[in-house]
Amino acid sequence: MNPPVALTIAGTDSGGAAGTAADLATFAALGVHGACVITAVTAQDTTGVSDIHAIPLATVEAQLHAVFDDLPVAAVKTGMLGSAETVELVARLCAGRLLVVDPVLVATSGAVLGGEDVRRAYLDHLLPVATVVTPNLAEARALTGRDGSPRELAEELAGLKPAVIVTGGDPAATGECTDWLAEPGRAPIPLRHPAIPTTNDHGTGCTYSSALAAHLAHGAPLREAAEQAAAYVTRQLAISKTWTLGRSRGPIAHTSGGTR
Numbered sequence: 001m002n003p004p005v006a007l008t009i010a011g012t013d014s015g016g017a018a019g020t021a022a023d024l025a026t027f028a029a030l031g032v033h034g035a036c037v038i039t040a041v042t043a044q045d046t047t048g049v050s051d052i053h054a055i056p057l058a059t060v061e062a063q064l065h066a067v068f069d070d071l072p073v074a075a076v077k078t079g080m081l082g083s084a085e086t087v088e089l090v091a092r093l094c095a096g097r098l099l100v101v102d103p104v105l106v107a108t109s110g111a112v113l114g115g116e117d118v119r120r121a122y123l124d125h126l127l128p129v130a131t132v133v134t135p136n137l138a139e140a141r142a143l144t145g146r147d148g149s150p151r152e153l154a155e156e157l158a159g160l161k162p163a164v165i166v167t168g169g170d171p172a173a174t175g176e177c178t179d180w181l182a183e184p185g186r187a188p189i190p191l192r193h194p195a196i197p198t199t200n201d202h203g204t205g206c207t208y209s210s211a212l213a214a215h216l217a218h219g220a221p222l223r224e225a226a227e228q229a230a231a232y233v234t235r236q237l238a239i240s241k242t243w244t245l246g247r248s249r250g251p252i253a254h255t256s257g258g259t260r
């Protein structure tokens, strides 16, 4: 039997922690065939981003047509899109599909991966056609332009149409992470899971949104897919927590923990 197909539209991370490296590894681990459309090439490691090469819009469009013309794509996930034009293109070509939008604006390292025009394009074009959007707290604050609680921001963003999961919480303080799931017209729901104490978390957001897309591609309902995605991320952080890869924020594990 064929596996479901998921497509990631994202940038590369030369250090193998975030972006398409995280997305394709996560799809594979969760039994999904992964297709990938590259939007930007980043020179990046655990300490930061030193260069970004944006892929020309026509090449992004050609990649999208190549995938959609040939493969039965069950779910699409977007990561770093990098320019307002790319956000608009993706919104136009992915409208009507099962679409997980991770609104990547700033990397864990603090590098800006999308400026004000990108933020605006998310609000005007991509969020309205998304199935679910997965900002972390900083991204939710940037998108709404205000300093609310995760619950309030989830509710506000869900008013723009898609379901929203504001990820994160305050693991250091409470020992658990709380993601807030808000769907239009319903009270937000807290989704709680144990926090893994670690700084090896570069790529966590990409891994989470890819796991969410993979479970949706398998046909899981949104809440169940969100719970499964958080469980996957927790398991992978538990594997990488003792690693000493790189000079700064190490990668979340994309391996299964075995040696061979």
Ligand SMILES: Nc1ncnc2c1ncn2[C@@H]1O[C@H](COP(=O)(O)OP(=O)(O)OP(=O)(O)O)[C@@H](O)[C@H]1O
Binding pocket: 018, 107, 108, 135, 136, 137, 167, 168, 169, 171, 177, 178, 179, 194, 195, 196, 197, 198, 201, 202, 203, 204, 205, 206, 208, 229, 230, 233, 234, 237
């Ligand atoms: N230390 C942790 N232990 C367990 N789960 C975690 C931890 N940190 C984050 N998570 C979970 O990972 C998922 C992604 O959330 P997070 O807010 O970290 O994304 P992000 O900030 O975009 O990640 P990153 O910027 O590192 O890619 C959420 O389900 C969140 O609860």
Ligand SMILES: Cc1ncc(COP(=O)(O)O)c(N)n1
Binding pocket: 010, 011, 012, 013, 018, 019, 020, 042, 044, 079, 080, 104, 106, 107, 108, 109, 113, 201, 202, 203, 204, 205, 206
């Ligand atoms: C190409 C690319 N895409 C996304 C992220 C965000 O991931 P993180 O927040 O873990 O740095 C990144 N750093 N690089």
